[in-house]
Every structure is written in structure tokens, then in C-alpha cells.
Amino acid sequence: MTLTTTGRPRREGPGPQRRPRTRTAVLRRLRRLGRLRPRRQRPGPAPTPATARTRAGRQLHGGPLTYAVLAVFTAGSLFPLVWTAVTASRDNMRLAKTPPPFWFGTRLAENTGTAWTEANMGLALLNTLLVAGTVALGTVLFCTVAGFAFAKLKFRFSGALLLLTIGTMMVPPQLSVVPLFMVIAELKWTNQLQSVVLPTLVSAFGVFFMRQYLLEALPGELVEAARVDGASSLRIIWHVVFPVARPAMAVLAMLSFVQAWNDFFWPIIALTQENPTVQVALTGLGRGYVPDQAVIMAGALLGTLPLLLAFTLFGKQIVGGIMRGAVKG
């Protein structure tokens, strides 16, 4: 029974002396058994010799035209963002002239400061960080646990409950706005962050996403082995499920963070300018709360910058996550 994949010679029969008690040990063991994909997995097709040889018409190198078209689209994608920064560094008078400015001015700090104080962007950023952080954490925790139950455990009505979950994935948020508003008005929660956090704390998509991932990534035998060893369910979650699910959990956390950060419809209704999230504050700016275009753009820049920063840091992982979710979902 040599199951080695890493090339390290192993003895026949009894293996190492320790059972995998820690997360890293489980991970290491899984990886050794070839159950887990190697750590650095590229989203693209692996350039194995086989595909390199049989690259029939498809996996060709892109020609100059390909690059040119991609460059145009990339410029189109990035231009509004760059221009946000350009206008945020100008003053209002300059924006009311033709031709529009193409290069940065000198008033970025000043405009950002005005947006920070007048449009409450400081408080808005803090609030949004709190909301998006809590939502991401809650979504990952609850959805991983529920996804594990749906993927690997047998219980009554599991099929029907899963169907219910999937069926409601497409119900629009508009449908629940009126009763939710009535409830928070009753509880006097208007303008308080929990009214925004609680309704988005779990997501049906998250449950489905984690279920699909664990279905493949977590060998059922591993759970059974832990059971036979007398591990309680919580222990299994902590020492077996979480280590295996970690890549998918990271992706789900990033996706729900972005979504919560950009959530619009419900926060507009539940919150006011006194205690806004970024999107609410930006809406206030756009609706003439501060009638200075340069300040408005500085606010938009402030509200977008944290996510853009995260994108430059984790862009590769986010792209990989979206593509993996697409194939499975």
C-alpha cells in the first residue's frame, strides 16, 4: 500500500507514528495522499507536456491583434477609475470647463479631507469595514458548517432542504424589503448597523458553494475515521473540515466581503446619512448633499480604494475563485 505521491519512499505496512491531530498534519497527509490539490494551483490549464504537444488550434499564442483588443478593453475598464482620481485631484471650477482634465491636479488631499468630514466618509468607511467583515466571517462560518452537513452527512429531509436553499438563491432582495423595514422600525433599529448585518449574514449561494467544494475535496473516509476514533462533531469540524475547506473558505470570504461592501438597496433604506455605510454616504453625495463634483469624486475614490487595494493584492485568488465557482455553480 504505497500511496506516496511526493516521491518520499515509505515503508510497507504501518506508517508514521502519529494520527493527524492538528490541521497542518491533516493537510499534509491529505496532500501526500493526493486528495488535495497542490497548494499553488493555477486557474488555467496546466501546461503539461501532453497538452503542449496536442495544442490543436486552440492553445495558440495570442497574436498582436489579441493583445491590442485586450489592451483596449483593459483601458476601458481602468479608465473610469483613473479618471475618478484625476477629477478628485482638481477643483470644481476646472471640471466645468472643456476640454475635461486629463492629468492629475494638486487638490487631492484637500478634496479627500472635505469628503472625509462633510460626507462622513470616515465613519462610513469604519462602518462598512465592520459590516463587511462581520458578514464575511458569518457567511464563511455558517455556510461552511451547513455546506459540510449537506455534502457529507446523512439526515432526514436533507434533499428537500438543499432544494429549498438553491431555489431561493434567485429571489431578489426587493421582495423582503418591506417587512424587514417594518421589523426594524418596530425594533427601533433604523440607522443601526445590525439592521444591515443580520439580513445578509448567511447566503444560500455560500452554502451551495461550500457543499460543491467539500463534496469533492473532503474524502468521506476521513470523516468516518475520525468518527471511529471517537471524535465529536465539533472536533471533526475543527480538525478535519476546516483545514480541507480552507481554500474555498478564503474565496467565499472574499466574495462575500466584496458583496457586502457594495451592497446598496437595503442599506439605502435602513440607514441614513447620520450613520452611513460607504454606499449610503456616496448616495448622499450624488444626490446633492455636497454640491462639489471634485469632492464627490474624492468620496467615490475613498469608497473604492480599499477594495481596489485588496484586488491588487489578491486579484489572482479572486479571479481563480470566481472561475472555480463558475464551473461548479
Add this chain to the structure above:
Amino acid sequence: MTATARTPAAAGTPLPRPPRAQGRPAPGPWRRRLYRWDVSYSPYAFISPFFLFFGAFGLFPLLYTGWASLHRVELASPDHMEWVGLHNYARLLDDAFFWNALRNTLTIGVLSTVPQLLMALWLAHLLHYRLRAATFWRVALLTPYATSVAAATLVFVLLYGRDYGMVNWALGALGIDPVDWQNGTWSSQIAVSSIVIWRWTGYNALIYLAAMQAVPDELYESAALDGASRRQQFRYVTVPALRPTILFTVVVSTIGATQLFGEPLLFGGAGGQKGGASHQFQTLGLYLYEQGWFNFHLGRASAVAWTMFLILLLIAAANMLIARRLRKSH
């Protein structure tokens, strides 16, 4: 051997004796019962947090909206409900602005979805080549997805400005007269659609790219052997293989288009909920918002919400019919 001996985890057990005897005393009856409970009830414990929140903030409001739509409910006193039957729905069907909003939602939906998905397909095709800096292109094309509706719309409002906007300046440089983007019907709807297109094209391109990478190479090989050109390969291999994905993105984009709210709201500036001076780009989402939170009729807003829900159900049914037809034709 016991069940564990066959499992990969047990491959590393120290001794070929039953794993039960792992130096642990046999559990007492109390512990054994606890263990059995744990095994049979833990699944419910695992799914209960999700269903608790989901029931309280998803399912209950959904049903209650339907109930509220049969009542007269004012924004000022939301706990006072007066039964009116289908009156709210009758009012809705009589309201010219409702039909206007429905029409606008449809046209903006088509204007935003069709070019968006076509461009995404093209981009995915290009991204599927072997490229230098492949990750850079993907991340760059996805950045609009990280931009919020609010931030994106505020920039586009400036770009589409009538007097000093960059779009009109560029048109002027080409010798075209300036367009009053916000006040024209078509121009405003095109402008709003362009915001949606900008934000979602890259995302859809990545989804198509993922599907393209899942197409087996042999299909292309045999097509190439049969003398198919690259264009023909795209037409007769890639597109058919992508059909389920395309259907999926069409459904998701259609749902998104039905709910369109933030872009037209902010594009309208101060009186955004009207969707322009003559409601020229008011969508159903905006109409709901206006009825509930500016005209103070939560009951009517609920009726709009359920009408939107019914429209979505119709779309879902149509989608299922198309999917079945596609499956049959294969």
C-alpha cells in the same frame, strides 16, 4: 479488518490492531449515548444557524410581502394594516408609470445584457489564448466588478455630463453634436446600460473562460483535422459547448436587470427615485422605492415587489423550457 483500515487516514495507524483499542478505555454507557446523539443530531445543529437566519430574513419576509401587498400600509405607521384585497394590484395595473417602469426595465435590460454577454464571450475567447501576463489581463478586466454601483455611477454621471462631460467632448472632437444624455429617453437608457455593461462584462468573461477551459482539447483536434478554421472552431465547437453556461449567464443577467436600482437612482441625481424628469429611465426597482418611501405606500410597494417576483418566475419557467428544448436537440 475494520472499516478504518481501508481508509486513507488509517493507512498511517501505528499497529495492525483494531483502532478502537487505541489506548483508550471503552466508553461508558453515558458517553456512548452522548456519542450517538452527536452523530444523529449534529447535522441539524450544523444547518440550523443558516436556516434560522434564512427563515427570519429570507423566507418570512418573502411571504409577508405577499400578505402586506393585500393591505393598505402607510410608511408612518407600518404596524397598522387595513385589508384591501387586490386593490393595490388594481391600482398598479391602472398606473401609467407602472407600465412605463416595466417597459424601461425591459429595454434597459436588453440594452445592457445583450452587448455585455457578446463582448464577454469575445473577451473570453481572447483570454483563452496563451498570453503573456495572463493574470494581469484577467484582474484588470475584473476591476470594475470591485467598484461599487455608487462609485461607478458617480463617475459615469460626470462622464455623461451635458455641458462639460468627456463623452460629449469626444463626440464634439469627432464633429458630432453634444447629446443631452440625461434627458433623452434613449440616450439616458443607453447611458444607464453602459454602467451595467462596464461593471459586469469582465466578470462574465471570466465565467465563459472557465467554461472554455473545461472543453476537452480532443474536440478542437478533431475539428482541426476536419479542416475547420479557427473561426469555425469557435462557431461549431466552443459556442455549443458553452451553451449551458451562456444560458446560466443570461438568466443571472436577466435577474440582475429586473432588479436594476442603484444605477438609475444615482444617474438621476437629486430626484433619482423618479428616474429622470419624465420618468424616462425609471425601472421597477425605482418605482417600488418611490411608491414605498416617497409616496409612503408600503402596501403598494409590496404589490410591486410581488409583481417583480412573478415576472422572475415567468423568466425561470421560460428558461426551463429552453433548457429542455436544448437538451432534446442534442
